[in-house]
Amino acid sequence: MNDWVNTIATPGNISILTSISWEMRNSSGIKELYFVRWGASDKNTTPLYYNPENGHITQYVGGPQFSSGSLYCMYSQLDNNQWDWVQWRPCNDTIDSKSKESPTYWNVNWETSEGGLISDYQGNFLRVTTRGSNWGVVYTAKPDFVMTDTTHSPTSLFAVDKSLLDWTRYTASNLGKTGLYCPASGNQKNTLYKKPVRTLPPNFQLTEAWIKRLYNIANTNLDLTTFHGACGTCMLHSLQMLAELQEYYSQGPLLNGGYFFDTAPNTDPFISFERRYPLLDKLLTNVIQLLGPDEATLRMLAIVSTVTMLPRYNWSPSSELTTRTEIRSHLRSLINSTFGSIWLVYMILRHPDGTNTGHAVPILNTSKGMVVIPTNTGLTFNQFKKFLEPTLSPDQVIRNLEERSESTLTELVTTMQLGQVYQNPLDTMISNRDCTGEGEDRRGTGQYPISASVNQCTTTGGRCTL
Missing domain, CATH: 3.90.70 (Cathepsin B; Chain A)
Incomplete structure (x- = not known):
């Protein structure tokens, strides 16, 4: 049992629970918040999962027309068009060397607490119509098309949950070696x-x-x-x-x-x-x-x-x-x-x-x-x-x-x-292999955190608790 407890275990993945929301003003001028889901948007919070290793945005979908609890990936199908509707296709959450070249890859690194933009693997923008018969349906558009894309009052400004913002901050601190801890203490309150x-x-x-x-x-x-x-x-x-x-x-x-x-x-x-x-x-x-x-x-x-x-x-x-x-x-x-x-x-x-x-x-x-x-x-x-x-x-x-x-x-x-x-809980929950960085208060690997390197989460070693 002690050997099992002390084994540094690699997590299965580092997918993060989030939602993707956008705002519009109703006929009275009041701002309303809507959440992106499979095929539409609505006022109910929709749980999505973002895997930073392969860029997948996924939703578990059930119902008569689906396999029970099936995983569906948000899929950009722009190809050579100026714009096209996003599809949701059955997928698994595997990671390979070409994940960032896939239509299921999405970049969320430029989200902030005030919102931000999401792009696909080719740098095209995720957008949503706020008027018209296809209201609330997300699509992707090429950057030059966005300049003239005004029909149905679309927007590219989306908000994500704090958990995902914490991850983008953690990633940036690892790339710039500005992290505070190595290894993670596993005790946020006492450490901070x-x-x-x-x-x-x-x-x-x-x-x-x-x-x-x-x-x-x-x-x-x-x-x-x-x-x-x-x-x-x-x-x-x-x-x-x-x-x-x-x-x-x-x-x-x-x-x-x-x-x-x-x-x-x-x-x-x-x-x-x-x-x-x-x-x-x-x-x-x-x-x-x-x-x-x-x-x-x-x-x-x-x-x-x-x-x-x-x-x-x-x-x-x-x-x-x-x-x-x-x-x-x-x-x-x-x-x-x-x-x-x-x-x-x-x-x-x-x-x-x-x-x-x-x-x-x-x-x-x-x-x-x-x-x-x-x-x-x-x-x-x-x-x-x-x-x-x-x-x-x-x-x-x-x-x-x-x-x-x-x-x-x-x-x-x-x-x-x-x-x-900024009190980021991930700073005290996650360690990366070779995170020594440049010394005190300049911790990090200079690389993107991945499940294979997230290998230690306490000062004494042991299993990660992601």
């Missing part, structure tokens, strides 16, 4: 309370050493801005600044290397990032194709990219702000917030030639005022240091966001406040 609070103290100020470190991050760039999906150089800089401030504020800044990429002047930071975290980089690179053009606004791109890069934290995104009055009022509220608060700001700048570009910077609220930290900059160190002077004026914050140039801030896409550690 032992971890330090991940917010800056109210008396935190940027020292000379921190200013030099932030400058080295902002100066790791080339004249030509590079993009990996929705993540440009400025966003990668911002995320590294936030991560290092949160991780190392009590011990002082790094002198070299970096949280996501190695700092070096006149260097593309994505070269180092891709070498260290190739699968996380690939996930980001695919974000534009996966999130498409309709409901997937810049705000959605910002949210999913940020949570994917730093999944261990709670994030509080603001709404989009498009007028000076709204922007000024919002910035004033940030200035009046708790000292030590920090945000990642996504914005649109209009340049004198009439072109618009997106930009991202961190902002930090201190007891002396708001600090805007430049990213992807060609400033000298003294110029950079001058930019970091705190201000209590919303108008000065706007000028700093505009980089004190001739560009004009036209929109705050969102300000994402970094909060406490």
Whole structure:
């Protein structure tokens, strides 16, 4: 019996119970929630299962026309068409090397607590009609067709259960080696309370050493801005600044290397990032194709990219702000917030030639005022240091966001406040083989978790309890 108890058992699969829902407004303008099921949608929650290893979305279906308790997979049959209805076909839940090339594969990695999009194995979007005779029936559509697909008021925005969101966060932390534990403790309550609070103290100020470190991050760039999906150089800089401030504020800044990429002047930071975290980089690179053009606004791109890069934290995104009055009022509220608060700001700048570009910077609220930290900059160190002077004026914050140039801030896409550690139960329930990662607080394998590697769930070893 002891041998059996101590045997590290591989789970049969890691399928996750969830639902897939979407919203529509009724004739009175009230939002109603509907759940996708075999052949239709209705108001009753429909239990579905998502297997992250083969991408299957399945439903157990019974009734006179079905075998008792038969498993049906959601099947994309788009082929060469612009769109086509999704089918539900009998299937088994086997996993093979070509699972991700199958019409039964679905990608849910870009779901968030505010909803997100689901794509098939070819990057086509799952959609649903909200009007007409085929109301509530899901279908897939090619990205270019989505641009003009307005008949019957379709939507591509779906929500999934927290259990599946926990899995996508856990996966991202494994790819980026940002996990907290290895091996899993098996005791969430006791473990989480032992971890330090991940917010800056109210008396935190940027020292000379921190200013030099932030400058080295902002100066790791080339004249030509590079993009990996929705993540440009400025966003990668911002995320590294936030991560290092949160991780190392009590011990002082790094002198070299970096949280996501190695700092070096006149260097593309994505070269180092891709070498260290190739699968996380690939996930980001695919974000534009996966999130498409309709409901997937810049705000959605910002949210999913940020949570994917730093999944261990709670994030509080603001709404989009498009007028000076709204922007000024919002910035004033940030200035009046708790000292030590920090945000990642996504914005649109209009340049004198009439072109618009997106930009991202961190902002930090201190007891002396708001600090805007430049990213992807060609400033000298003294110029950079001058930019970091705190201000209590919303108008000065706007000028700093505009980089004190001739560009004009036209929109705050969102300000994402970094909060406490996200309490993901999977962090303490699941271990992966070779999850040592990069040391304390940087655990992970750099690979997608699979049933073959989910092999230890307690500090003493033993059987997994998934």
